[in-house]
Amino acid sequence: MKYDAIIIGFGKAGKTLAGALAKQGRQVALVERSRAMYGGTCINVGCIPSKSLVTSAAEAALHADEPFEAKAERYAAAIAEKRRVTGLLRGKNYGKLHDLPGVAIYDGFGRFLSSNQVEVALTDGGTTVLEGEKIFINTGSVPIVREIPGLQGNPRAYTSETLMDEERLPRRLTLIGAGYIGMEFASLYTNFGAQVTVLQDGGTFLPKEDRDVAEEIRSVLEKRGVRFLLGAKTLRADGGTVVYEQDGAEHTLPGDAILLATGRRPNTDGLQAEKAGVALTARGAVQVDALLRTTAPNIWAMGDVNGGPQFTFVSLDDFRIVLSQLTGGSRSRDDRSSVPYSVFMDTPLSRVGLTEREAAEQNIPVRILKLPAAAIPKAQVLRKTDGFLKAVVHAETGKILGAALLCPESYEMINLVKLAMDLDADYTVLRDRIYTHPTMTEAFNDLFAL
Numbered sequence: 001m002k003y004d005a006i007i008i009g010f011g012k013a014g015k016t017l018a019g020a021l022a023k024q025g026r027q028v029a030l031v032e033r034s035r036a037m038y039g040g041t042c043i044n045v046g047c048i049p050s051k052s053l054v055t056s057a058a059e060a061a062l063h064a065d066e067p068f069e070a071k072a073e074r075y076a077a078a079i080a081e082k083r084r085v086t087g088l089l090r091g092k093n094y095g096k097l098h099d100l101p102g103v104a105i106y107d108g109f110g111r112f113l114s115s116n117q118v119e120v121a122l123t124d125g126g127t128t129v130l131e132g133e134k135i136f137i138n139t140g141s142v143p144i145v146r147e148i149p150g151l152q153g154n155p156r157a158y159t160s161e162t163l164m165d166e167e168r169l170p171r172r173l174t175l176i177g178a179g180y181i182g183m184e185f186a187s188l189y190t191n192f193g194a195q196v197t198v199l200q201d202g203g204t205f206l207p208k209e210d211r212d213v214a215e216e217i218r219s220v221l222e223k224r225g226v227r228f229l230l231g232a233k234t235l236r237a238d239g240g241t242v243v244y245e246q247d248g249a250e251h252t253l254p255g256d257a258i259l260l261a262t263g264r265r266p267n268t269d270g271l272q273a274e275k276a277g278v279a280l281t282a283r284g285a286v287q288v289d290a291l292l293r294t295t296a297p298n299i300w301a302m303g304d305v306n307g308g309p310q311f312t313f314v315s316l317d318d319f320r321i322v323l324s325q326l327t328g329g330s331r332s333r334d335d336r337s338s339v340p341y342s343v344f345m346d347t348p349l350s351r352v353g354l355t356e357r358e359a360a361e362q363n364i365p366v367r368i369l370k371l372p373a374a375a376i377p378k379a380q381v382l383r384k385t386d387g388f389l390k391a392v393v394h395a396e397t398g399k400i401l402g403a404a405l406l407c408p409e410s411y412e413m414i415n416l417v418k419l420a421m422d423l424d425a426d427y428t429v430l431r432d433r434i435y436t437h438p439t440m441t442e443a444f445n446d447l448f449a450l
Contacts, residue, residue, distance in 0.1 A: 006132035011040030013302035014138030022102035039093035071193035150237035182261030353402025
């Protein structure tokens with residue numbers, strides 16, 4: 001079977017590119033290993049299901065005095081709602097491409113035979129070989145599973161993907177890893193009513209963040225009931241119980257479930273990239289240049305698999321870069337400025353640009369502006385006053401270099417800061433805007449007036 005383009009993976013970049021090329025009259029083959037993954041990681045096992053649970057958890061937190069049995073019922077209902085949402089979106093994503101002339105969807109595992117041939121082990125049995133003029137790798141990422149005795153095959157050990165499909169609320173949940181995924185899950189499971197303990201090997205909590213931001217996050221989560229054990233090395237597990245070492249002593253932490261929240265890695269397992277002349281990096285990502293071209297001239301890699309920031313919106317921008325090349329444009333990775341991100345905890349953190357520490361390391365003269373969330377009228381209305389807003393502004397030029405927003409609705413607010421930075425606007429542009437009231441965004445009037 002010959003095609004103008006073969007896309008391996010039904011993620012954000014892949015599905016969007018498939019639709020765009022088909023509408024241009026090209027014949028496209030889209031290969032997806034699992035029918036449960038139409039639409040990619042975000043829709044099925046990442047952003048959307050976790051945010052559905054975050055929403056349900058916030059509602060559950062309003063009933064904190066309920067007995068555990070009632071909390072467990074709320075949790076089971078939240079899992080059912082999560083499945084409804086992901087199933088709906090999965091079906092819509094499949095339908096958009098299945099009904100589009102020019103797109104052929106192959107259910108099965110794809111691997112390279114050469115730089116223009118992909119063999120697909122079909123889900124329903126048998127194999128087929130596809131030949132493509134251009135090939136695009138969009139296989140995403142998978143959870144990192146550390147080799148800790150007692151975790152492999154342990155029915156009470158989960159990744160972030162599998163825990164979200166568990167219908168029973170654990171009374172005691174142990175998180176191994178205190179990164180952003182871990183903090184989001186710690187927050188939502190605490191809100192559901194689980195007793196959450198976080199184990200982290202290192203002694204510095206959220207080392208990428210400024211200390212004031214990291215300590216405020218820890219304080220907020222501890223007030224919600226999360227327990228942190230830093231400098232705690234996990235030694236082994238037995239069912240839901242973890243044995244760890246801290247300060248030279250061995251400790252036992254009983255529990256009902258274990259979440260491995262130790263990050264994600266590019267998914268190149270079984271791809272046979274070497275047969276296509278596609279090089280991988282030391283971390284196992286597909287090696288690409290600024291145009292997302294691999295070491296094979298007719299193959300590109302988009303999304304998490306190319307080792308870039310693991311965000312759906314970055315995957316979408318990868319699509320734009322690739323489509324630009326195919327249509328005579330010049331868009332590249334070099335055109336990107338600071339990439340924002342949000343951690344959907346309760347209270348949410350959103351960040352973009354430089355931290356205060358990074359600016360100091362680069363000897364950039366800055367002004368640090370801070371405003372407590374409690375000073376914002378809308379935060380008082382929401383009765384969510386933990387956290388603060390922090391901006392890093394160049395002391396001489398007045399340009400916004402970065403911001404950390406730890407406050408309600410920060411995931412919406414950060415996009416306005418990002419826009420101002422992209423437009424190279426002076427901080428006074430955000431300071432002097434007219435905003436609706438009462439909103440969280442109007443806090444920029446006060447933050448940038450300090």
